[in-house]
Amino acid sequence: LFSPKETVTIGLEEICPNPDTEYHLDALIANLNAEGTYAALKNYLAFHAHVDGWSDKKLLKSSLNFGIFSKNVIKSLLKFIHHPLGSTYAFTYHIGKMLIKKKYGERPSPADFEQLLTRQFLPSDFI
CATH class of the missing domain: 1.10.10 (Arc Repressor Mutant, subunit A)
Structure with a gap:
């Protein structure tokens, strides 16, 4: 749906907090x-x-x-x-979330989380 640049921009603007602001x-x-x-x-x-x-x-x-x-x-x-992609997105997201929880538990360790962000996985890695 979004280019890599758009994804990063949205992530920074919408998800990451402003470090200059104290929460x-x-x-x-x-x-x-x-x-x-x-x-x-x-x-x-x-x-x-x-x-x-x-x-x-x-x-x-x-x-x-x-x-x-x-x-x-x-x-x-x-x-x-x-939207035609809405249900596909939701289903795929849910399946992915369940597979990650099965492999790493409810809260992945920082090292596991880093791997999820930096390593390419195959579906067989989660089964």
């Missing part, structure tokens, strides 16, 4: 909880859209009732889950 531990924990909630909402939307066949209108109304995310955030999630 309070409570803010970091809240952010982590929000990310988990975001993933849960994405799963909720995908399940009801693809399995139950809910309309976007019903999905939007149901999601807004939680009072956590804005209408724009929910609409962007709906756009993602309806």
